[in-house]
Amino acid sequence: MKSYREIRLRPGKEASLQRYHPWVFSGAIARRPEDPVEGETVRVLSSDGTFLGVGHFQTGSIAVRILSFHDEPVDAAFYERSLTGARKMRQTLNLIRPDNTIFRLVHGEGDFLPGLIVDMYGDTAVIQAHSAGIHRDLALITEALKQTLPSGTLKHIFYKPEGTLPCRADILPDNCYLSGGDGVSGIAVENGLNFRIDWLKGQKTGFFIDQRENRALLERYARGRRVLNMFCYTGGFSVYALRGGAAGVESVDSSSKAISVTDGNVALNFGDEPRHSSCSEDAFKFLKQLAGGEKELIILDPPAFAKHRGAVGNALQGYKKLNHLALEKIAPGGLLFTFSCSQVITAEQFRLAVFSAAAISGRKVRILHRLAQPADHPVNIYHPEGEYLKGLVLRVE
Numbered sequence: 001m002k003s004y005r006e007i008r009l010r011p012g013k014e015a016s017l018q019r020y021h022p023w024v025f026s027g028a029i030a031r032r033p034e035d036p037v038e039g040e041t042v043r044v045l046s047s048d049g050t051f052l053g054v055g056h057f058q059t060g061s062i063a064v065r066i067l068s069f070h071d072e073p074v075d076a077a078f079y080e081r082s083l084t085g086a087r088k089m090r091q092t093l094n095l096i097r098p099d100n101t102i103f104r105l106v107h108g109e110g111d112f113l114p115g116l117i118v119d120m121y122g123d124t125a126v127i128q129a130h131s132a133g134i135h136r137d138l139a140l141i142t143e144a145l146k147q148t149l150p151s152g153t154l155k156h157i158f159y160k161p162e163g164t165l166p167c168r169a170d171i172l173p174d175n176c177y178l179s180g181g182d183g184v185s186g187i188a189v190e191n192g193l194n195f196r197i198d199w200l201k202g203q204k205t206g207f208f209i210d211q212r213e214n215r216a217l218l219e220r221y222a223r224g225r226r227v228l229n230m231f232c233y234t235g236g237f238s239v240y241a242l243r244g245g246a247a248g249v250e251s252v253d254s255s256s257k258a259i260s261v262t263d264g265n266v267a268l269n270f271g272d273e274p275r276h277s278s279c280s281e282d283a284f285k286f287l288k289q290l291a292g293g294e295k296e297l298i299i300l301d302p303p304a305f306a307k308h309r310g311a312v313g314n315a316l317q318g319y320k321k322l323n324h325l326a327l328e329k330i331a332p333g334g335l336l337f338t339f340s341c342s343q344v345i346t347a348e349q350f351r352l353a354v355f356s357a358a359a360i361s362g363r364k365v366r367i368l369h370r371l372a373q374p375a376d377h378p379v380n381i382y383h384p385e386g387e388y389l390k391g392l393v394l395r396v397e
Helices: 076-092 132-136 138-148 209-221 236-243 256-270 283-289 309-329 347-361
Strands: 005-009 023-025 029-031 041-045 051-057 062-068 102-107 116-121 124-129 156-159 176-179 187-190 193-196 226-230 248-253 276-280 297-300 334-340 365-372 390-396
Touching: 041 062, 051 132, 076 102, 076 138, 102 187, 102 209, 116 138, 124 132, 124 138, 132 138, 138 156, 138 176, 187 209, 193 236, 193 256, 209 236, 209 297, 209 334, 209 365, 209 390, 226 236, 226 283, 236 248, 236 256, 248 256, 256 276, 283 309, 297 309, 309 334, 309 347, 334 365, 347 365, 347 390
Parallel strands: 005 041, 124 156, 226 248, 226 297, 248 276, 297 334
Antiparallel strands: 005 029, 023 062, 041 051, 051 062, 102 116, 116 124, 156 176, 187 193, 334 390, 365 390
16 A cells, blocks of 8 residues: 555544544644655544545645545556545436536545545536645546546546645646647537536536536526526526526626627527526616516526625625615516625525524515535534535515
8 A cells, every 4th residue: 555644633633534524634734754845645543543534645734635534545546446446426416317417526525535626517527626635637537538438428627726735826727638739629418408508617527517406496496487597607597597497587797708608508598589688787786776566586606795794794794785786676576596606604694694584674575495515515513614505495475
């Protein structure tokens, strides 16, 4: 077995690892190797020398991300076993189908591979590394993907590390194809709807896969309603609403590029669709100017208002203000789909922010659904921090 350098913890700091939490914080470390290398694989020991886990070292508050609680090598065979398990679960979820070629294959800690994201768009896998260790292991991961996915189903592997590594800039390469790259279509299918995915310049890996089930739910409610899709990005909710028979759909985003992408995805599925309109505008400004009762179904899916705990207070005020505007303007009997993707905002905090907005509006409001991330974005039961997407569907009288 390959020999890894060791990290030893302070007395009493082993409890979280004994409960299978996959993070070792820097303050828990008593002794580490001299001149540690960003991303190197290390063995973690308790203060008395008991083996606890093996994982990737990185400078920062999270010093080690545990890949295995067994004393085993992190090699090609390890990644192949891990990716095989991840794919089998997606098969069990019935996500890999001819009419659905968009899904998340690996979701970091949720698939016991901290720092690794792999999203599938047809025959293209898009990788994001959220740790230096995953970056260092790219060759192993690339080969494991080729061995794991059936022949012919994987033609391209794209690496998009931009903005995801909280460590030294000198280990960041340009966005690049690790495999393939010629003849990429960029079009993939979600629940029978076509979407053009821009993994090169788009947010995250190019598409918000985590809203798939919530888009399908919205489709069920869209028939005959006048729909407003705020923060539309690629227009996913808009396309589902149109297929669901909405009387009209208006897509709004502050980014003119996002509006262009949305318009393109609408045309990809429906051609010149007179029921759809779009505009580039600030969300708060747009909602303030919106006529009361004009919209019967509103989607609020903003970017994360808080990316660290110090921003929670301001974020909650932002959610409260945004939801109050929507609740004020929505037609009687209307439905509000409202979300938070801020990991540091709990479901209860978000619900209270929306409750406060409802109370200020003075309207009768009922919760019809509590929404979350889908099963291909699983939450490791020992890592509750992985539960990030919160949503509510409200009926407003």
